[in-house]
Amino acid sequence: MTEAEKPLNFEQAVKRLEEIVRALDDQTLPLDAALALFEEGILVSRQCAAHLEVARARVEKLVEQAPGVFSLEAFDQETSAVDTDDDDEE
Numbered sequence: 541m542t543e544a545e546k547p548l549n550f551e552q553a554v555k556r557l558e559e560i561v562r563a564l565d566d567q568t569l570p571l572d573a574a575l576a577l578f579e580e581g582i583l584v585s586r587q588c589a590a591h592l593e594v595a596r597a598r599v600e601k602l603v604e605q606a607p608g609v610f611s612l613e614a615f616d617q618e619t620s621a622v623d624t625d626d627d628d629e630e
Contacts, residue, residue, distance in 0.1 A: 550591040553584050560584070 548556060560581040564574055 548584065548587055550588060550595075553588045553591065556584050557581060557588065 560577050563569065563577055564581075569577075
């Protein structure tokens with residue numbers, strides 16, 4: 541398993557992406573080295589995306605069922621956008 545294929549936690553993956561970006565900014569970097577870093581960056585960015593997807597799936601929102609009574613519901617991305625004009629209709 542290469543260094544890029546090792547599973548990283550989210551923070552480690554973001555740090556590695558930052559390192560890769562800094563290295564790619566070095567305009568004296570040979571093309572082969574730049575391409576290898578770019579490929580590693582793609583792999584690491586996919587790890588980040590996977591971590592974010594897992595986190596998104598775990599997000600829960602607290603919903604008040606009645607005054608003082610709350611329940612947890614799975615996060616629904618489509619209904620998470622709240623229409624702020626609802627209060628004006630009363």
